[in-house]
Amino acid sequence: MKKIFEPQREIDVIQEADVIVVGGGPAGIGAALAAGRNGAKTILIDRFGSLGGLQTQGNNPIFTFVDPELHNGIIQDILTRLEKAGALKNANDLPVYERSRLKPRATAAIGEKNLPKRMRETDVGLWGAWGRTFDKEYYKFLLDDMMQEAGVKMLYHAFAAGAIREGNLLKGVVIEGKEGRKAVLGKVVIDTSGEGDIAWKSGAPVMGDEGVPIGPQKGHAGGMLNAFMIGGVDLKKFKAFREANLEDGWGEMYVGRSLIKKAKEQGAYIIGEACVLASVFDIYNSGRIYVMNAIRSVPEGRKPWMTEEITDTEIDLRKQEWAVLKVLKENVPGFENSFIETTPAIPCIGSGHRLLGDYILNVGDMRAGRAFDDSIAINNMPPDFYEAVGRFAFDVIPHDVPYRSIVSKEVENLLAAGTTMSTGAFAMHGLRYCTPSICTGEAAGTAAALAVKNNVTPKKLDVKLLQDTLRKQGARVTVKDLSEEVLEPYRFIKKLGIKYQREDMKGTEVTEEEIEKY
Secondary structure: HHHHHOOOOOOOOOEEEEEEOOOOHHHHHHHHHHHHOOOOOEEEOOOOOOOOOOHOOOOOOEEEEOOOOOOOOOHHHHHHHHHOOOOEEEHOOOOOEEEEEEEEHHHHHHOOOOOOOHHHHHHOOHOOOOOEEOOOHHHHHHHHHHHHOOOOOOOOOOEEEEEEEEEEEEEEEEEOOOOOEEEEEEEEEEEEOOOOOHHHHHOOOOOOOOOOOOOOOOOOOOEEEEEEEEOOHHHHHHHHHHOOOOOOOOOOOOOHHHHHHHHOOOOOOOOOEEEEEOOOOOOOOOEEEEEEEEOOOOOOOOOOOOOHHHHHHHHHHHHHHHHHHHHHHHHHHOOOOOOOEEEOOOEEEEEOOOOEEHHHHHHHHHHHOOOOOOOEEEOOOOOOOOOOEEEEOOOOOOOOEEEHHOOOOOOOOOOOOHOOOEOOOOHHHHHHOHHHHHHHHHHHHHHHHHHHHOOOOOOOHHHHHHHHHHHHHOOOOOOOOOOHHHHHHHHHHHOOOEEEEOOOOOOOOOHHHHHHHO
């Protein structure tokens, strides 16, 4: 590869803060709000013109498997505000096939009276609606308001291009914007970029380059996909079609297998074997359908963060989107006058870089419902590592997320949350979801503010002080604080052994024992 040398130059420092948060997705939202609310001068940097990350820019406005007994604090504050504004989908409006199938399956198997009490009386977590969906445009407006309320300074259209490091400390980050390269200095940096950009560019130890760790896909980078919205759908007509064809697979999450198979045989450029067609994201019953189908594997020798690969992916996924729309318009009642309403500004990248902390959370921890003395959040989201093992099993119990997994092993004032935190390659596929991300983000932001306040690095922060502060904020800290009644439904679901198996992914030769290590 040819190289050139940039001339040495001075860079203006445009802002200084206590806490710098890089990336305004769910983890960054939790981190910035928590830091600001705890009195830290906080700057939030995002490369787009609004916050939300995958929830807004990626067309996935959802908090998955929210359980208020496990997830409180900032996430419940946001949901309350969305609901008050009429911008949150009422889960009771969903058709049966768009709700969790766990409770109906369990009821059919053993009878409603034999279900755990909490499972009978509530519809939350794994046995409730798949997730709480919302108006992503209102969400952008709401987040601006909440950040300003918390005193957070936002820098939009600013790409965090590098880190300023001295020894085992970060002094700030370098950003690129319309006015060129500038510097933002801070005492603590939180990487919530979703792809570990700052951790990686700072030279801190990271994971991710190794790709899938085991099995036939070993060493292969994770693939990419996107979700797009189709408007102009006659929802009543489409609903009637689905309900009339439940036995032909139209009552499942992934539908349209026979249609897509036929279209592919006739030359349609579609990679996936089926697609998600969900009305759960149609907040105002306006004829919008959420579609997830367009997928792309990263070619051998490439990584998902390479500029050329991201470019090729965007072109490839867009081509698939229009092919899917054509199939739906020509074959599915209700789609006759439909159109592509919005496509994402960013694809969902299967794997980026992850911070290496003093502890790497793995699938074994998740399945065991493990508790840690230094826990700072609780997760209930199972890892959906379809690409590696071809199935999605509800085989985890609410488990702790240790503080050691959000603090850099080497750089004392570098924290991470969400997808960027220290997890195994498979465990990441559960912790990356928006619900646990906003909770680990809240913990990271609170830790950063407390570290500044007590004049220590996050690495040396008293974890008990952090835990007590999080509890005062209403956040859930550890499964040890939960009652048996709260945990019983999760143990019951795991015992049932319910799994989702995708027809187009038959699994691999990877064993469950091997999976648990990651």
